[in-house]
Amino acid sequence: MAETIENGPKIPFPRKRVTKAVAREELALLEAAYPDAVTELTYDSPFTLLIAVVLSAQCTDARVNLTTPHLFAKYPTPAALGSAAQDDVEAIVKSCGFFRTKAKNIIAAAAAIATQHDGEVPRDRDALEALPGVGRKTASVVMSVVFEDAAFAVDTHVFRVSKRLGLTLGTTPLAVERDVVKLVAEDKLRHAHHWLILHGRAICKAQSPQCSRCPVATICPSAPIVRRVSAKRHAKKKRSVVKVVSLGTQMRARINR
Numbered sequence: 001m002a003e004t005i006e007n008g009p010k011i012p013f014p015r016k017r018v019t020k021a022v023a024r025e026e027l028a029l030l031e032a033a034y035p036d037a038v039t040e041l042t043y044d045s046p047f048t049l050l051i052a053v054v055l056s057a058q059c060t061d062a063r064v065n066l067t068t069p070h071l072f073a074k075y076p077t078p079a080a081l082g083s084a085a086q087d088d089v090e091a092i093v094k095s096c097g098f099f100r101t102k103a104k105n106i107i108a109a110a111a112a113i114a115t116q117h118d119g120e121v122p123r124d125r126d127a128l129e130a131l132p133g134v135g136r137k138t139a140s141v142v143m144s145v146v147f148e149d150a151a152f153a154v155d156t157h158v159f160r161v162s163k164r165l166g167l168t169l170g171t172t173p174l175a176v177e178r179d180v181v182k183l184v185a186e187d188k189l190r191h192a193h194h195w196l197i198l199h200g201r202a203i204c205k206a207q208s209p210q211c212s213r214c215p216v217a218t219i220c221p222s223a224p225i226v227r228r229v230s231a232k233r234h235a236k237k238k239r240s241v242v243k244v245v246s247l248g249t250q251m252r253a254r255i256n257r
Helices: 021-035 046-055 059-075 078-082 086-096 098-116 125-129 136-145 156-164 173-181 186-202 223-256
Strands: 001-003 010-012
Touching: 001 021, 001 173, 021 186, 046 059, 046 098, 046 136, 078 098, 125 186, 125 223, 136 186, 156 173, 156 186, 173 186
Parallel strands: none
Antiparallel strands: 001 010
């Protein structure tokens, strides 16, 4: 698996893990860079956070934050949302993408919370993951954020940044999770997700990582990889420009004959 840089050559992930000492130094640098890192989703209860996380799949937190106030104004409780009409919920969450599936899932999840858990979001992981539309990542976010449990959620940003830093060679979210949790103290585990996700959004972007601004660049195994890929991209672009100029010169020569 690889990420692309500005739609150019692919950026391969490192083939080796960094040492535990380097990994822990990388994480310490990220902790220092994002000391107040918290979820960017707006919520006021375990229920509203759970629904917001489900809606955030393949969607920005900013867009979800624009959507949930309307959703919860109309359906403020699990019982209310659980008995809502599918079409009505779809109309509200349409801008979040995959709106039919998301609407179906949040209605079913709310109904399950209302009928099976007395209207309270369960704290147990197995019970959380049994809710419609709730996978391990969503359960981990809820557990770590509102219940303050030692849980580590792996989303797209966390997956990418963990691999670029050489913290893991895992090819699945669960494999990445298992590797990273071994490197983080239990009392900091629920914060580590936010260090990595904020870094992935601000600097270690999928298509154009900003290594020149990165606090981890001096020890990150991906920094030299990105430099090589960038050099290849610029060389290719330069060759293309030279070719265009050459063709233009030849065309003008023909015209002037």
